[in-house]
Amino acid sequence: MKFEIMRDKLLEGLSDVMKAISQKVTIPILTGIKIEVTEKGLTMTGSDSDITICTSIPVEQDGEQIIQVMESGMIVLQAKFFSEIIRKLPTNEVVIEVTEGMHTHIRSGKSEFHLIGSDPYEYPVLPEVSDEHRMSLPSDLIKSVIRETVFAVSQHETRPILTGVHWELKEGELVCVATDSHRLASRKTSPEQVPEQPFSIVIPGKSLQELNKILPDTQEPVEIIFADQQVLFKTRNVLFYSRLLEGNYPDTSRLIPSEYKTSVTVNGKQLLQAIDRASLLAREDRNNIVRFSAEGGKTLEVSSNSPEVGKVEELIEAQEVTGEELKISFSAKYMMDALKAIDGQNIEVHFTGTMRPFILKATDNDSILQLILPVRTY
Structure with missing residues (x-):
């Protein structure tokens, strides 16, 4: 096997394949990358048994020649060393040649590396996936x-x-x-x-x-x-x-409630920032709990209290509050994750009581729904 390739294109493909490589594998050959060269181009495969990533680089792309193939073939090279070598080569032209005994020579500028490869026929075959x-x-x-x-x-x-x-x-x-x-x-x-x-x-x-x-x-x-x-x-x-x-x-x-006792419409970004601030003091606490209350009118209160650190209270104006008065506690992290997923839009939060799951969704979009179980503190 012998070919010349543009180093930057090889690195792009390598960075994807390396995401499948793990040092904690039961099959030793999976610590390597399988490299196969044909007249069509280069294919690299990495796997940890759970995921397998295969990237291909064509001989030519957008009229630019990326690979020059002198001799087809395949080899498995240690992923860690191969990727580090390619990353640190001095020029953008790389020649890779495999000679007898799976000796692999990597040349670039005045640098030359020698790696000992493994038998590619021992590498697991790609999973069979039908088109059904x-x-x-x-x-x-x-x-x-x-x-x-x-x-x-x-x-x-x-x-x-x-x-x-x-x-x-x-x-x-x-x-x-x-x-x-x-x-x-x-x-x-x-x-x-x-x-x-x-x-x-x-x-x-x-x-x-x-x-x-x-x-x-x-x-x-x-x-x-x-x-x-x-x-x-x-x-x-x-x-x-x-x-x-x-x-x-x-x-x-069946976990998602169909009727609600209290509904709040509020700016998601404002609520996220208020909970983020309230969680500053709650973080010291093991559970990172924040309290939330809607007690008449459109003003909501977000607060947290950590006996050793102090307490914080913040008021937010809601756009609309309907239903019963409510006090509820929840994990600040869970609530912030949910609000980030809905991504700063105006949101509706629907509650069915202090100890029942509540849901969040965007006011104008039903495609995303978040549900959180509250924490008993009141």
Whole structure:
């Protein structure tokens, strides 16, 4: 194998593939990157068994030659050393050559490195994903869906299914839900192109966080292909495979209250900033609890009290308050995460009592819904 490549393009592809590399793998060869060169271009694959990322670099792009292939072939190189070497090479022209015994020579300017590679035939093959269930969503929409849900997944492995986000397609609508049993984040969207069969899958939260780093902030379409144990997100030059979580996701629809005792319409950004300030004193407290009260009129009070530190009270003008008077306490972090997901728009908060879950949503948009369980302090 021998080829010459532009270093900057190689680094772009490497930065994506490295997101799948972990040093804590049970199969030693997975600490390496599989590199394959054909007359069409270069393909690099990285995997940690849970996620697999495959990036391809064409021989030519926009009329510019990126790769010159002298001899096709493939090799597996230690990811950590290979990426560090490429990052620190002196010039933008890199020649990579594999000789007998899997000896790999990397030359750039007056620098030359020698790495010993591994047998590419020992590297696991890419998962089989059939085309039965597929749909397409714009890249920026997928990033929004991830940002608005993934923060609510459970961080504890005691219930593994809750460490993922539930993607369910029914009646042409995609509903994405995450919950850690103390809060819930839901996002609905209507894909233009949907599979004929409804589906229900749970994608690990960690996989979605890595996918979010790779996808571009554009409306470039991303194909999503589902199989029994895998989901594949496919862009023009990246394949992102993730395993799916096994088990049945709990039915969360019954958690969402259908009638409310108190409803508040308020500017989301103002409320977020007030809770952020109130949490300054609450942070010392183990639970980071903030109190919220609506007691007649349009004035809301946000407060926190930490016996060792002090207390803070702040008044906010709501746009509308209807229903019964209310005093409630909640985790400042959960509330701030929910408000950031709705992103500074005017919001409605609907309460069903001091110890019942309450929901937040944008006043002019039903697609995002956040639910939080209060904390008993009153």
